[in-house]
Amino acid sequence: MMAAATGDEYVRDSVKDYYGKRLKSAKDLKTVSCKTTPTGLPKPVREALSDIHDEVVRRYYGCGLVIPEQVKGIRILDLGSGSGRDCFALSKLVGENGYIVGIDMTDEQLEIANQYIDYHRDKFGYKKSNVEFVKGYIEKLTEAGLKENSFDAIISNCVVNLSPDKKAVLREAYKVLKVGGEVYFSDIYCDRNLPESARKHEVLWGECISGALFWKELFSLAKEVGFSTPRMVSVSPVPITQPEFKEVIGDAQFVSVTYRLFKLPETKQPARQVIYNGEIPGHETELKFDFAVTFKKGDLVPVDSELSTILDSSRYKEEFEFQPAGKMCCSPTTKMELNPFEYMEILKKDGKLPAPSCC
Ligand SMILES: C[S@@+](CC[C@H](N)C(=O)[O-])C[C@H]1O[C@@H](n2cnc3c(N)ncnc32)[C@H](O)[C@@H]1O
Known part of the structure; x- marks a missing residue:
């Protein structure tokens, strides 16, 4: 001790x-x-x-x-x-x-x-x-x-x-x-x-x-x-x-x-829609950004203001096309503050983590 x-x-x-x-x-x-x-x-x-x-x-x-x-x-x-x-x-x-x-x-x-x-x-x-x-x-x-x-x-x-x-x-x-x-x-x-x-x-x-x-x-x-x-x-x-x-x-x-x-800039970007270009080596068909967000090459994905700012201000900027927000009912990035222990239990039971459901 x-x-x-x-x-x-x-x-x-x-x-x-x-x-x-x-x-x-x-x-x-x-x-x-x-x-x-x-x-x-x-x-x-x-x-x-x-x-x-x-x-x-x-x-x-x-x-x-x-x-x-x-x-x-x-x-x-x-x-x-x-x-x-x-x-x-x-x-x-x-x-x-x-x-x-x-x-x-x-x-x-x-x-x-x-x-x-x-x-x-x-x-x-x-x-x-x-x-x-x-x-x-x-x-x-x-x-x-x-x-x-x-x-x-x-x-x-x-x-x-x-x-x-x-x-x-x-x-x-x-x-x-x-x-x-x-x-x-x-x-x-x-x-x-x-x-x-x-x-x-x-x-x-x-x-x-x-x-x-x-x-x-x-x-x-x-x-x-x-x-x-x-x-x-x-x-x-x-x-x-x-x-x-x-x-x-x-x-x-x-x-x-x-x-x-x-570390984000003071000025935040609005919620938008983005398209991943599939050009990151090793991630040509999709980019798994975190447990909740996967960008498939060419898919239009709604992102909330925080993720929109992250993509816009970081080294990922050139890998995305940014478009105005569409009629999204919610962004897949809501509810980020998740208990990893709960997710661990789901992982044990189902073998994979579910993305938070949207709409
Ligand atoms: C568990 S080992 C991990 C080492 C390495 N990241 C790896 O994955 O093999 C922890 C390392 O952190 C260093 N470390 C722990 N506390 C630190 C501190 N306050 N400042 C600088 N180094 C620290 C230790 O010297 C040790 O090399």
Whole structure:
């Protein structure tokens, strides 16, 4: 158990110790939280992941897929990049003109990641690497030298739950993102506010469980910081079965969810209709934007003001034709604030998530 000291510094030191000294590979993890394996990946993503060096893959501790679409040529920041698996995969996907920065606070993790920069540069045939790893805290991105308004996207895989100050993480992410940029991240969420006793368990904190947010809190934090409503991309179960851990967490349930949140311009676009052009590599017939919205190539889709603004201000703009709102009775993007645990139950029963019904 964590000792009396529970300040932010203590929590971060304990996590550094966990990822720097205690874990040597994913086999050392005590729970399934940091080793989920997503399926149904688009071909370019599958290929990029298969190019990653084995040593980097062995030290991958992620809980979801954090590779968004349409990344050619963009600048991406990875919060808590670890041994760099997602950074190297994205290095290939953004191409030589894109750029990836990974930030992590743990020397041992940074050392592994830095060791494989040249390997992946050669593998992808780049003259100069387009990946850089920076030492620093995800709660203090600007202090670590990252410039405001300088990234098109931020990813993070099973890290925000380890932070003792999640609002600071979102606030800093908002600062370094360009307008129209997004945070596309996977994290562990809880179905309740955990009691203090569960919060102080050192191993469960290191395993991304004790620091998990009550899912509703993400929505209020995102709003306070200025982001758009979090849009759920995927959800998977994180069962905690070991009796010694169950004793600590009681009936609390956990899921891993990938959400996307956008930094939007002040001026919002009206609700409109849009047509996807089918030109994003790996998404030629349809673009699954989140669990509720899939754009099929050539189909006219009504979008509410928020999604209309997201598409208009982001890297997706050129991929859509925008038309005035028709006679839509409702947009498929209503009711976004959904309980991922309810959806998890439906997923277990029916095998797939239903899109919210419209009209
Ligand atoms: C569960 S691992 C995930 C690593 C990587 N994203 C992956 O998918 O393999 C968590 C990583 O986040 C880093 N980390 C945790 N809290 C951090 C913080 N407050 N600031 C910077 N890095 C942090 C740890 O050092 C560790 O490398």
